[in-house]
Amino acid sequence: MSENNMLLEAYKETNYQVTSHGKRNVDILKEALKTIDGQQDSDMYGEGKIIEDFQDKMAAYLGKESAIFFPSGTMAQQIALRIWCDQKGIKKVAYHPLCHLEIHEEDGLKELHQIEPILLADKNTIITLDDVMNLNEEISCLLLELPQREIGGQLPDYETIESISIYCRKKGIKLHLDGARLFEILPYYEKSAVEVCALFDSVYVSFYKGIGGVAGAILAGDKSFTDESKIWKRRHGGDLISLYPYIISGDYYFEQRINKMEQYYEGAKELAALYNQCTDVSTVPIQPVSNMFHVHFQWPKEKVEPILVDIYRESGIGLTGHLREVSEKECYFEVSIGDQYNEVPKDQLNAAFQHLNEKLSGVIK
Numbered sequence: 001m002s003e004n005n006m007l008l009e010a011y012k013e014t015n016y017q018v019t020s021h022g023k024r025n026v027d028i029l030k031e032a033l034k035t036i037d038g039q040q041d042s043d044m045y046g047e048g049k050i051i052e053d054f055q056d057k058m059a060a061y062l063g064k065e066s067a068i069f070f071p072s073g074t075m076a077q078q079i080a081l082r083i084w085c086d087q088k089g090i091k092k093v094a095y096h097p098l099c100h101l102e103i104h105e106e107d108g109l110k111e112l113h114q115i116e117p118i119l120l121a122d123k124n125t126i127i128t129l130d131d132v133m134n135l136n137e138e139i140s141c142l143l144l145e146l147p148q149r150e151i152g153g154q155l156p157d158y159e160t161i162e163s164i165s166i167y168c169r170k171k172g173i174k175l176h177l178d179g180a181r182l183f184e185i186l187p188y189y190e191k192s193a194v195e196v197c198a199l200f201d202s203v204y205v206s207f208y209k210g211i212g213g214v215a216g217a218i219l220a221g222d223k224s225f226t227d228e229s230k231i232w233k234r235r236h237g238g239d240l241i242s243l244y245p246y247i248i249s250g251d252y253y254f255e256q257r258i259n260k261m262e263q264y265y266e267g268a269k270e271l272a273a274l275y276n277q278c279t280d281v282s283t284v285p286i287q288p289v290s291n292m293f294h295v296h297f298q299w300p301k302e303k304v305e306p307i308l309v310d311i312y313r314e315s316g317i318g319l320t321g322h323l324r325e326v327s328e329k330e331c332y333f334e335v336s337i338g339d340q341y342n343e344v345p346k347d348q349l350n351a352a353f354q355h356l357n358e359k360l361s362g363v364i365k
Contacts, residue, residue, distance in 0.1 A: 007321060010309040014318035018271060018349070021212040021257075021338035029214055029245055032252035042242040046230065054247050055218070062203055063194030064220035068229050069247060071238050073180055073206050073217040074105055077143075079232040080202045080219055082113045084141040084174040091115045094135060095143040097123040098150035100178065126156050129163045142168055145178035146196075147185055152284030152294035152334075158189050165199035175199065180206040180217075184290040187262040201225075207250030210264065210291060211257055212338065216246035260339070264291035267341040274353045279360040284332075291337040295320075299360070301331035307359050315352035317344060 011017065043051035051069055059067035070076040078101070085091045093109075095101065097119040101109050109115045118139060120131045126148050144161070147153035156164075168175045177200040186193060197203045202221040207213040219229055233239055268288040275281050280298040297304045301323050312318050320333040 006309055007305045007323065010312040011318040011321035014312050015316035016340070016344040016348070017318040018341050018344055019320070019335050019337060020340060022340055028212070028253075029249055032213075032249040035252060036248055042244045043247065044241060046233065046239045046243075050244050051247055054251050057251070058205070058218045059220055061193055062197045062205070062218070062220045063192075064197060064203060064222070066223040066226040067218050067220040068226045068233065069243060070217045070219055070233060071215065071240060071243060071246060073178075073204055074100070074108065075233070075236050075238050076204050076217045076219040076229075077101060077176070077178060078105070078109050078113060079229050079236065080176050080204065080221075080225075081109060081115060081141055081143065082232060083225060083228050084176070084202070085113070085115055088140040088172070088174075090138055090140045092118055092137055092139045093141045093143060094118040094120050094132070094137070094139045095178075096121055096127055096145060096148060098148070099143060099145060100149075100180075101143070103150070124151055126151070126154050127164075128156065129160055129167065132164055132167060139173060141174040141176050143176045143178055144200075145180070147181055147290050147292065149181065149292070153181070153288065153290050153292040154285055155185060155188065155289045158191065161196075161199055174201045176201065177203040179203050181209055181290060181292065183258060183261055184210040184264065184292065187265040188289045207246070207254065210261065210336070210338070211250065211253045213250035213253045214246050216243065216250050257339075261291070263342065264337045267291070267337040268293060268335070271335065271337065271341065274349070278353065278357040281360065293335050294332050295335060296326070296330060296332040297360075298330055300329055301325045304331055307356070310359065311352055311356050314355060315348060317348055317352045319352075 040050065041048060055067045055069055059065065081093050085093065091114055093115055095117060102117060109117065118137050121127045127144060132142060147155045165175055177197065182193060182205050189196065202219065202225060205218050207216045219226065268291045272283040272288050272293050275283050275295050276286060282296050284294045284296060304323060308319060323331045323333050325331050
């Protein structure tokens, strides 16, 4: 068994795991379905009460005129950018170098829609107003991902987003929100979803990340925009005969967790502080601005893995099942706080971190 597999297996065997909401298994759907009358009609090809009610509910929550449910955020966002490009007649959009569309979608935007991305900012920093104002290309749309997941969930201050929004509207540039983790950032900004989304022309939100549903996404905006997105949804094959397993689980866990985002945020800050007390360990950002952050070890991956395995076996507490190599001397992993964190006994958690620090302090790199 490889060391990485040993880490994952040791993580699975722990009594407590500090991240996420728990295992992603069939029980996620079974739990949600307990609340539903089995005789209720399903949606069919994007129509029907079950999907329309949820779309209306999310449009109201986001403060937009209309919303459409999609089976995936990848589909929803490519379609949003295509609509804005067609409207302006310029097939260019701008976004961060580590945007999901750039690094996780096999060039779908380019290959399916022939849209050229313009990359803004250094990959390790967030997009600023100066980045937008210094654009040398004419674009149809600017995409902002809040938070910027690949750099630890960093965020611009709220005034920067407001300034970018004002500038884009002045220049006739549509502003799209990759809000896959929108719900999770609201406690930091101390704003409602309506207030944040008002700064954007279109908004995407996910229902399997902080919400913890099976899958699915909402794309919201004005009605002419969402009406056109429905046509593109059909073209992309997104109108499955029924999407109700995604919708029911999304709605159920939205109600279960939307008011826990403050709890997850406070948990992330507490946990990050424990990591930052350890030798050669730091978090990005140092103080989280949502429920997520990255943990960096100034150690080789092959040295960190056995240390973590020992901690798990000694304490019964799992911190992560995966490590990613940054260089020969550094590795990191991502943390997302959910329901499980509050179940971890704090005395055992503190003891686990004390042991971690002792091991890192006592072992030669």
